[in-house]
Amino acid sequence: MSKVYFTTARATRWDYRKSLVGRLDSLLVESGLMSRFGREEWVAVKTHFGSEGAHRIVRPVFLRKVVDSLKAAGAKPFVTDTVRIMGLDYLEVANQNGLNHLSVGAPVILADGLYGHDSLLVKAGEILGDIAVASVIHDVPAMVVCSHVKGHIQAGYAGAIKNLAMGGVSSAHREFGWRKGRGSMYCHGEVPLTYDAEVCEYCGQCENVCPKDAIRFVGEKFTYDEKQCWFCGRCARVCPTGGLTLPSDDTTFQKSLAESAAAVLSTFAPGKVIYLNFMTEIQPECDCMPSCDTPMLQDQGIMLSDDLVAIEQATVDLLRKADPLPQSAASDRGSKSGDDVLSVVNPRNFALQISECERLGLGSAEYEVMEV
Numbered sequence: 001m002s003k004v005y006f007t008t009a010r011a012t013r014w015d016y017r018k019s020l021v022g023r024l025d026s027l028l029v030e031s032g033l034m035s036r037f038g039r040e041e042w043v044a045v046k047t048h049f050g051s052e053g054a055h056r057i058v059r060p061v062f063l064r065k066v067v068d069s070l071k072a073a074g075a076k077p078f079v080t081d082t083v084r085i086m087g088l089d090y091l092e093v094a095n096q097n098g099l100n101h102l103s104v105g106a107p108v109i110l111a112d113g114l115y116g117h118d119s120l121l122v123k124a125g126e127i128l129g130d131i132a133v134a135s136v137i138h139d140v141p142a143m144v145v146c147s148h149v150k151g152h153i154q155a156g157y158a159g160a161i162k163n164l165a166m167g168g169v170s171s172a173h174r175e176f177g178w179r180k181g182r183g184s185m186y187c188h189g190e191v192p193l194t195y196d197a198e199v200c201e202y203c204g205q206c207e208n209v210c211p212k213d214a215i216r217f218v219g220e221k222f223t224y225d226e227k228q229c230w231f232c233g234r235c236a237r238v239c240p241t242g243g244l245t246l247p248s249d250d251t252t253f254q255k256s257l258a259e260s261a262a263a264v265l266s267t268f269a270p271g272k273v274i275y276l277n278f279m280t281e282i283q284p285e286c287d288c289m290p291s292c293d294t295p296m297l298q299d300q301g302i303m304l305s306d307d308l309v310a311i312e313q314a315t316v317d318l319l320r321k322a323d324p325l326p327q328s329a330a331s332d333r334g335s336k337s338g339d340d341v342l343s344v345v346n347p348r349n350f351a352l353q354i355s356e357c358e359r360l361g362l363g364s365a366e367y368e369v370m371e372v
Helices: 020-031 060-070 087-096 135-139 160-165 205-208 234-238 251-267 308-319 341-345 349-359
Strands: 003-007 043-046 076-081 108-109 119-124 129-134 144-146 150-152 156-158 217-218 221-224 274-280 301-305 367-371
Touching: 003 020, 003 308, 020 060, 020 301, 043 060, 043 129, 043 135, 043 251, 060 076, 060 144, 076 135, 087 108, 119 135, 129 135, 129 251, 144 160, 156 160, 156 341, 160 308, 160 349, 205 234, 251 349, 251 367, 274 308, 308 341, 308 349, 308 367
Parallel strands: 003 367, 043 076, 043 144, 076 108, 144 274
Antiparallel strands: 003 301, 119 129, 150 156, 217 221, 274 301
16 A cells, blocks of 8 residues: 555644644655655755735745755755746745745746746647646656645645646647646536626626636626636636536546646656645635635645555545534535535535546555654
């Protein structure tokens, strides 16, 4: 069985070593996984920079510990993500959320360039065909995937698989656009967005949440640029009246995530990618939304593994045992002790992304937890 190292978020003694930061130190040392990275080897520390208004990302203090551990092994780390909004704006967002060279101890860069087009097509699978993997992630020899565990509009659950599948690819390929980029996982452009003016309240939430500026209101006239849209479904998600709808194929989407993750990992030699899942501030939505709700589950801790499937399965299994928090999306939906809170808040078949990754040979769902 694959080993998954775990340390709890509970701090029951007034001792730095029992803090979550101190426990991460121990996790990195006792697992021995950081020794896989050689002297002068460039290592990408892949995370999510968040958004203006969404601040519950992996905190800089944790990323700094990962960076310091890599430096201690002689490696040369940098912290990276792919473009969600225009590159210069995204770097400003990262800085606002506390991610910069001074805080994390390493350069903070965009893996697919300032315009989000620096990528290479990589064979993906039956659904996607091939996909535009960010050039830096494609070329770097090693990576530590630091994922903030949370809910997700379409994925239901977002952890390491989602971080690879969506965060490791560009939003749009330079030549083929969104159809070979991140947007290819969303609905595949087969079903267009529909707008019902009769129920629209002109609240503007859809315009505010669109990552591609594809929606505009001029007075009370709705405009939509289909060429810019990557069919992510955020606008339909936030519409309070049902004025916007975008039908989606949940099964195809979950399988697409696995295919994309496999494509990203295919650019690395075996054993050169490890995973850290941070089960902290577990909010109901992705870090790319323009706000973040209160956590729906209590902080659980941190998991570490070199097996993508094992760490995701172990994370989900642990979260399923956690009680919902009051004054959260979980309590709003009537979730109670014993419920699978992730499924209650975002009813998606997120187990499929994990089983598909196992089918594609990306790891094993059989795991052993090594508590640190």
